[in-house]
Amino acid sequence: MSTAPRPARSPSSGVPAGAARNLIGIAGEPIERMRNIVREARRIEPSQILQGRLVATLFFEDSTRTKTSFVLAARNLSATTIDLSTGSSSVNKGETVIDTAGTLAAMGVDAVVVRAKQSGVPGLIARHLPGMAVINAGDGRHEHPTQALGDALTIAEAFDRQDLDLAGLRVAIVGDINASRVARSNIALLQGLGASVVCAGPPTLVSGSLRSLGVDVVWSMDEAMDGANVVMMLRIQFERYAAGRGAISSPREYRDMFGMTDERSRRLGPDVVVMHPGPTNRGLEIDPAAADGLIPGGARSLIRTQVANGVRTRMAVLRDCLSRG
Numbered sequence: 537m538s539t540a541p542r543p544a545r546s547p548s549s550g551v552p553a554g555a556a557r558n559l560i561g562i563a564g565e566p567i568e569r570m571r572n573i574v575r576e577a578r579r580i581e582p583s584q585i586l587q588g589r590l591v592a593t594l595f596f597e598d599s600t601r602t603k604t605s606f607v608l609a610a611r612n613l614s615a616t617t618i619d620l621s622t623g624s625s626s627v628n629k630g631e632t633v634i635d636t637a638g639t640l641a642a643m644g645v646d647a648v649v650v651r652a653k654q655s656g657v658p659g660l661i662a663r664h665l666p667g668m669a670v671i672n673a674g675d676g677r678h679e680h681p682t683q684a685l686g687d688a689l690t691i692a693e694a695f696d697r698q699d700l701d702l703a704g705l706r707v708a709i710v711g712d713i714n715a716s717r718v719a720r721s722n723i724a725l726l727q728g729l730g731a732s733v734v735c736a737g738p739p740t741l742v743s744g745s746l747r748s749l750g751v752d753v754v755w756s757m758d759e760a761m762d763g764a765n766v767v768m769m770l771r772i773q774f775e776r777y778a779a780g781r782g783a784i785s786s787p788r789e790y791r792d793m794f795g796m797t798d799e800r801s802r803r804l805g806p807d808v809v810v811m812h813p814g815p816t817n818r819g820l821e822i823d824p825a826a827a828d829g830l831i832p833g834g835a836r837s838l839i840r841t842q843v844a845n846g847v848r849t850r851m852a853v854l855r856d857c858l859s860r861g
């Protein structure tokens with residue numbers, strides 16, 4: 537048996553200390569690192585700090601917002617980008633994800649941005665390829681850390697929390713929470729920044745066991761809205777449920793019970809903000825006018841702001857993971 541000392545490992549990724557800086561999740565990472573990324577996102581400007589660095593996107597699941605914003609973010613910092621996504625990689629010929637990522641590393645890629653259907657894929661790549669930074673762009677039901685970082689930036693700006701202290705704010709997360717990586721990352725980050733979180737939806741989508749994460753769980757939209765400063769609606773992820781076993785019994789009933797309808801937006805009023813990570817099922821979890829913030833006297837919609845902030849946030853994440861200075 538070897539008696540060689542084992543290298544120290546970072547808390548969430550299990551990657552040897554001194555290896556590339558990854559972002560696999562929010563849970564388990566020091567909150568101060570996350571605070572620094574959001575602070576940086578607030579002030580970051582296009583520059584040449586990543587000139588000569590290679591950033592690859594490796595997406596095994598569809599994306600509009602995350603992939604595009606990572607590409608824009610990398611280009612804003614003068615990195616070279618490569619896209620290797622579903623349909624174009626040799627994973628379709630039977631190559632393992634590790635071999636595909638290892639091929640990118642052998643070609644000198646500095647950072648790979650990974651989206652996967654299965655939870656744990658970005659962490660697995662990070663453990664096998666410690667020389668390349670791995671950034672999680674959403675894995676299964678596990679985490680979507682850059683979405684949560686952008687959401688925290690959006691909330692801090694909306695409520696003028698320059699210091700990123702969200703104490704006193706109550707965030708209601710509504711919808712398909714059991715299946716949601718966005719919810720998992722947001723719960724960890726928002727609580728770390730001092731906000732209180734309540735999760736709401738039907739019991740089939742929102743388990744009471746979520747309370748172990750320190751959140752309140754309610755199965756009523758009225759209770760979720762009561763005292764909320766932020767109402768974050770989530771998409772019903774039909775693709776994650778087996779055919780024939782619907783996530784909800786009836787779209788109409790779901791909208792009536794848990795949707796952000798025009799009436800609910802009006803009831804919340806303009807001091808409350810409505811968010812949604814997208815893509816939205818308009819007319820199901822959120823009505824079109826409520827999504828677009830078009831209800832007179834209704835809640836403010838920050839959905840487009842979340843998208844815009846996604847670019848700045850991903851610039852800050854790339855800087856955090858790759859910048860030497």
Ligand code: CP
Pocket residue numbers: 598599600601602603674680683813814815
């Ligand atoms: N919010 C989000 O992850 O959107 P995309 O699936 O379009 O990247």
